[in-house]
Amino acid sequence: MTGGATDIKSLDLPGIERALAALGQPRFRVRQLVRWLYARGVAGFDEMTDLPGALRSELAERFTLGRLSLSAREVSADGTRKYLWELPDKTTVESVGIPSGDRLTVCFSTQAGCAMGCTFCATGQDGLTRSLLPGEMVDQVLGAAADMNARVSNAVAMGQGEPFANYDATLGALRFMNSPDGLEIGARHLTVSTCGLLPGIRRFSAEPEQFTLAVSLHSAVQSTRDVLMPGVARYPLDQLREALATYGVRTGRRPTLEFALVAGSNDSDSELKALIAFCRGMLCHVNLIPVNPVTGSDARRPDDARVRAFASALTSAGIECTIRTERGVDISAACGQLRQRHRA
Ligand code: SAH
Ligand code: SF4
Numbered sequence: 001m002t003g004g005a006t007d008i009k010s011l012d013l014p015g016i017e018r019a020l021a022a023l024g025q026p027r028f029r030v031r032q033l034v035r036w037l038y039a040r041g042v043a044g045f046d047e048m049t050d051l052p053g054a055l056r057s058e059l060a061e062r063f064t065l066g067r068l069s070l071s072a073r074e075v076s077a078d079g080t081r082k083y084l085w086e087l088p089d090k091t092t093v094e095s096v097g098i099p100s101g102d103r104l105t106v107c108f109s110t111q112a113g114c115a116m117g118c119t120f121c122a123t124g125q126d127g128l129t130r131s132l133l134p135g136e137m138v139d140q141v142l143g144a145a146a147d148m149n150a151r152v153s154n155a156v157a158m159g160q161g162e163p164f165a166n167y168d169a170t171l172g173a174l175r176f177m178n179s180p181d182g183l184e185i186g187a188r189h190l191t192v193s194t195c196g197l198l199p200g201i202r203r204f205s206a207e208p209e210q211f212t213l214a215v216s217l218h219s220a221v222q223s224t225r226d227v228l229m230p231g232v233a234r235y236p237l238d239q240l241r242e243a244l245a246t247y248g249v250r251t252g253r254r255p256t257l258e259f260a261l262v263a264g265s266n267d268s269d270s271e272l273k274a275l276i277a278f279c280r281g282m283l284c285h286v287n288l289i290p291v292n293p294v295t296g297s298d299a300r301r302p303d304d305a306r307v308r309a310f311a312s313a314l315t316s317a318g319i320e321c322t323i324r325t326e327r328g329v330d331i332s333a334a335c336g337q338l339r340q341r342h343r344a
Contacts, residue, residue, distance in 0.1 A: 007088070008037065008063040009135025012172030013179070023058055031181045033059075037135065038182035041142040043067060064088075068139045073147070080328030083144060087112070087136060091129050095159050097144040098327050105154040108140040110170050111161025116195050116231030118216075120262055120291050120299035123160040124231075132161070134172035141183060152183055156191040158214070162231075163192045164200025174211055187211050193258065196232045196240050205247040213247055214256040214287075215240070219266040220278035228265065241278060248283035254320070257284050260291045261310065263302040272313055279319045286314055286321040 011019060013034070020029050029051065036048040045051075045060045071092060072084035081097045093109040112129035114121070137157075145152045155177050157163040163170040174190050176182040193214040194200055204213055217240075219225040226233040244255055259275065261267050279286060288310055290301035301307075307323055314321040 006063050007066040009066045010133040012134050013175055034181040038138050038176045068143055074331035076328040076331045078327055082331050085140060093160055095140040095144055097148050103153040104148060104150045106141045106144045106152050107156050107158045108137050109159030109161050110137060110157050110163040110166050114161050116162050118229045120260060120297050122294040125296050131166040131169060134169045137173035138176045141177060152185060154189040155185055158193040162195055164194045164197040167200050195229055196235055198235045198239055198243050201243045201247060205250045214258055217257040218260055219271060220274035221271055224266050245282050254283045254285050257286045258289060259286055260289045261302050261307055262291045262299045267302045267306055272310055276317045286319060287324055289324040
């Protein structure tokens with residue numbers, strides 16, 4: 001790798017526009033460069049054959065071109081593939097490719113580690129290593145597409161990390177994924193899952209694209225949620241509900257509420273009642289997820305009958321709901337586990 005200190009993967013689209021303008025380049029070079037980076041995914045500036053040689057050298061002087069390298073991969077009997085990528089500074093992140101019919105969904109990480117400390121989550125256990133650059137997120141999706149030799153139809157920021165704790169980079173990445181010069185994934189097929197950082201939800205509601213929002217609720221009872229998700233205890237549930245209702249009104253979209261069922265914690269009748277009250281009168285879709293047991297956490301899932309009882313009570317109350325079907329159960333069940341296992 002040659003040249004300057006800045007990784008070109010740190011730039012979002014306006015950043016690339018500024019960098020090329022500073023080099024006195026015409027506007028059409030922006031699209032050429034973005035295509036080399038995020039449609040073709042080249043390894044170096046010298047491969048960008050439709051850029052003039054002088055520009056390739058100038059780019060190589062000013063920028064490095066960071067690449068992900070594959071450090072582990074697991075392939076499930078159902079076709080799901082998990083990837084552990086090593087970043088240029090040797091930190092590692094996970095992503096998952098999930099084929100389904102003619103669709104391919106890639107779940108990517110937005111941070112290495114996470115500062116939010118949710119008790120049932122493998123990623124939350126060791127805190128945050130660092131936030132990822134926009135290009136490091138896009139490259140996870142490109143890497144999975146190349147490995148699976150398929151077009152990616154959906155990408156979800158549901159891997160490691162809290163996307164809204166890395167808001168600008170995440171939005172920058174979504175825009176490259178959405179771009180006709182990048183991965184060309186429709187905005188509605190790009191989903192961000194947040195643990196409920198309200199400033200992020202409010203900003204997201206006002207973005208011009210139709211990106212999809214999912215929020216990890218996990219309990220509509222404040223005291224339970226504070227225990228399960230200590231990192232968001234400062235954002236009260238009534239304000240979360242208001243922010244979600246505003247998202248629905250502003251965008252006309254139905255946010256998904258993720259609810260990981262943990263036996264003896266959030267699976268009681270009173271929890272169910274609170275969940276129904278939270279959802280009533282608001283556009284939303286509840287996704288029930290029997291919690292995946294992870295090392296270092298004693299969270300266990302309720303039995304199937306309890307999960308189905310939750311689902312049917314929600315449906316009877318007129319609340320749209322699904323039970324998440326598990327994929328890749330024979331590999332590392334939950335995000336963060338592959339990374340956890342490969343640590344010395
Ligand atoms: N930080 C974001 C996105 C990454 S986590 C968030 O929390 O929303 C993606 C989803 O996986 C979240 O809904 C999270 O709560 C859930 N999750 C984490 N650990 C889990 C586990 N062990 N079992 C089931 N779901 C889990
Ligand atoms: Fe972070 Fe999401 Fe895990 Fe919570 S569930 S620790 S917010 S990655």
